[in-house]
Amino acid sequence: MTTANIQGRYGVTTSGSGSANDPAVVRFDPRQDDILGNGLAWNETQHELRTRISADAGNAIQWGSDGGVWAPEGGGDGNPAPTPTYGASVASLPETNVVGGINGFGYMIAADTIVSSYREAVTYGLDMTYVPVKSLRDGRVVVCPDDTLDRLTQGVAKPRFRTLSGVTPAQLTTRDWQHMLVMPSEYQQNTDGLNTWNGLNASPGVDPAVGYFGWSTTPQDGGTFLSDVAAAVGNRIVMVLHTENGADYEDMVRVINRFNLAQSVIVVSSQLELVEPFSNLTGITLGGYSDPDMAQQPTAADVAAAGGTWSLVRKTQPDTVFDEHTAAGLHTMMMGSKYHSDHERVTTLGLRGGLSGDPIYYNGPTTGYDYKPDPTSGGAISWKLDSPIMNPGQLTAVDTYEAIGPRYRGYGKNDDGEYLQLGLYATWREFQGDATTDSWYILPGQVCPIAGNGPDDSYSVVWTFSFDGTNISPNARMSFAFGVPHDGDFRDGDNLNDESIGYVYQEEFNGFGTLYRIRSATELTVVGTHQFPAHTVGERISRGVRMSAAKASIVGSDSTEVIVDPNPELRGGYIYIGKRDIRVSDSNDGRFRLHIHQLDTYSPAI
Structure with missing residues (x-):
């Protein structure tokens, strides 16, 4: 027997269990979720949605003989209109x-x-x-917001135009603008090298640098x-x-x-x-x-x-x-x-x-988000795409232009919704075709700062990841920053800045892991290293960090602490996930995708 959990939103209500004696009933009631806007009223007795006529003095609008809204010439009876009241000023x-x-x-x-x-x-x-x-x-x-229409339209127009690439609003007429298709909800997978405006109809991939970020909103017909x-x-x-x-x-x-x-x-x-x-x-x-x-x-x-x-x-x-x-x-x-x-x-x-x-x-809370625990993860605060309890939340790209290009999202969801993906190109300069070994990071915004850091600012984070790509360099690496006291434009390696304070754990494709401690824009210290088995493409690996007043440590898949800082000075609640490509040429060889399958936080530390 198949069962269904029927729920209503945005003016739709449900009642009944769905049994023979208690059938499920779905009905429209605009009072549900308060969806009535100005000028509308609901008559519950007659179950009618009606136009609401203002009772302000001087308003002579009324029902016409054919049941429509009728207004005398000029819209009133000659008396001065009521002084408008502003909902916002x-x-x-x-x-x-x-x-x-x-x-x-x-x-x-x-x-x-x-x-x-x-x-x-x-x-x-x-x-x-x-x-x-x-x-x-x-x-x-x-x-x-832009000088040209490339980003909003992805260079593609309705049949009236051949292309809108490089076109500015000042070149178009009102009629042209009405025939433009604004495509903020389309995710464009690039199929032609570094030309980001091709491949519009390809599978909606998730690589941030070769695809346009997407939403579930329907594209807008007309500018x-x-x-x-x-x-x-x-x-x-x-x-x-x-x-x-x-x-x-x-x-x-x-x-x-x-x-x-x-x-x-x-x-x-x-x-x-x-x-x-x-x-x-x-x-x-x-x-x-x-x-x-x-x-x-x-x-x-x-x-x-x-x-x-x-x-x-x-x-x-x-x-x-x-x-x-x-x-x-x-x-x-x-x-x-x-x-x-x-x-x-x-x-x-x-x-x-x-x-x-x-x-x-x-404008969100700086004391941590109160997420519902996912029972499948032992009561942890869980961030997982396939979780029925919690959505992944906002993922904030750090230094959007330098890292992954203007208006690009750092993470996307893959086609079947099984993981979040950190994409093919590591940085905007690399996207432009320059060889680079820079790292870039994404802040899981609605996880940070980690909720309820415990009496001694303690917490644990466990995540599962995998490498994807061809000809991946043995030194290509996954990066995870934690203990960060303030969110901002986080950097590591040669790009340290005043906001680069925290721990950074980097694990290479060859399995070699290093924990760094960054105290300032000029001070980076190696805490320790550990050699794990080398990775293979698609292999899911679990890692974790434990943070408390007593220690900061890296935890392997078997829950063993493999690198420990016994005197942690940095215990902030912000975390970042990142990647670094290691290449010696401008070719695509060595570029890889980092998949994040699940991320769980625990407080206090486990």
């Missing part, structure tokens, strides 16, 4: 810890720049969202207009409109006025002469945009002189720049914040908040 933002998403909900955890991502920002309660705008050839303003975002979330969230072209002005004003957005938008630019004209809009908020990669970097005095009261400052700017803007009384936001350490910096510098590619992790 710049004036009502929190005084501290303003949390915003970049390109919608956040490009690291939701499909980039499509309308549904902006809706998600509202659903999850973000304070603001960043909206990068550009103009089409005919003046319509659209949402596009996103600013008016689309305004219609979807206007006055429900503060929108930061970033313009760098004077051609944007006319249509931006049209959209702001049409949707009555002046109270809930902040217009920013690195070219302050572009924001000054917006001061003609009553209630509008203006600001500057300071990014070391842009030609102009307005000072705090420049922003104030242009009538600006807010500043978006890129996280790569030094503290002195942030201090300058806050000291001038500007509401200063950190642009590009994504780590707990960024949140700590925002607080220390006294900033108003942060705009993040991953606002959930950025």
Whole structure:
């Protein structure tokens, strides 16, 4: 006999056990999960979904003779319309810890720049969202974070175009934009060397450097207009409109006025002469945009002189720049914040908040995530793709551009969902075709910091991995960093930086393991080594670490401690998983994939 566990979500309710005497019933009830939006009402007695007419004074909208919504000419009875109330406004933002998403909900955890991502920002309660705008050839303003459309469309268009590779929004008309297919949910497997835009229809692979990161969201039919975002979330969230072209002005004003957005938008630019004209809009908020990669970097005095009261400052700017803007009384936001350490910096510098590619992790708990234990792993906090208890969670790419290219995810799920994969290329430079032996790391964001570190900051981590590839160098290696006190752009080897503090265990394909202790950007010490049997392709291997005040150790598959540091100075709760290719030429020989099949954490240490 086959049984099924039927559950309902998003307005679908279930009842009954499914037996002959108690049949399972599935029904629609929009009160479930509170999915009713503005203008809708549910009549439970008649089981009808209806349009809800406002009871505000002066509203003469009513039901017509044919049952449709009818409004007198002008939409009212001649009386002044009620003063609109704003669900979101710049004036009502929190005084501290303003949390915003970049390109919608956040490009690291939701499909980039499509309308549904902006809706998600509202659903999850973000304070603001960043909206990068550009103009089409005919003046319509659209949402596009890049100079060209390669990334958002993967260079492929609907039959109206042959290709969109290298095309900019300014080359397209409104009709063209409507016929564009935005493909943030498609994962592209590369089948043609280093050309990332080929192989669109191949199997949805998971290699981060040869494939475009993917989501379960359906590709959007048509590009996103600013008016689309305004219609979807206007006055429900503060929108930061970033313009760098004077051609944007006319249509931006049209959209702001049409949707009555002046109270809930902040217009920013690195070219302050572009924001000054917006001061003609009553209630509008203006600001500057300071990014070391842009030609102009307005000072705090420049922003104030242009009538600006807010500043978006890129996280790569030094503290002195942030201090300058806050000291001038500007509401200063950190642009590009994504780590707990960024949140700590925002607080220390006294900033108003942060705009993040991953606002959930950025604003998440720093005392550890409380995951449900997976009973199949002995009560451990388990992170495993095939676990019915827990999803893998957000995996945050460290130094996204240098490590694996702009907007690429470090991990992907393989076709049958059995493992997470660290991909074919080790670094962005290697992806470009340069030989390199650099390591790169991924932070399992929703595992870190490890929950409940015990009375002496103790914990254990056990993970299962395997090597995959051809002609793998004996010295190619899996890397695992632990005891890291702060999350950030972790590095090891020749790339140590001030955030490279913690233990790093590296195990080569030939089975040789080394434990390093990194105390600073200039101090790396070998704690010990151990020779395991050499690996074979596809062989699953288990390793573990134990961390406590008494020792930091590496554990083999038989639970034996093989390398021990008896006086650990570093006991942080952040961990990183990484890989390093060892090659002597620019060819593909020696590149490999690292599969992570399971990761379990225990606290206190076992």
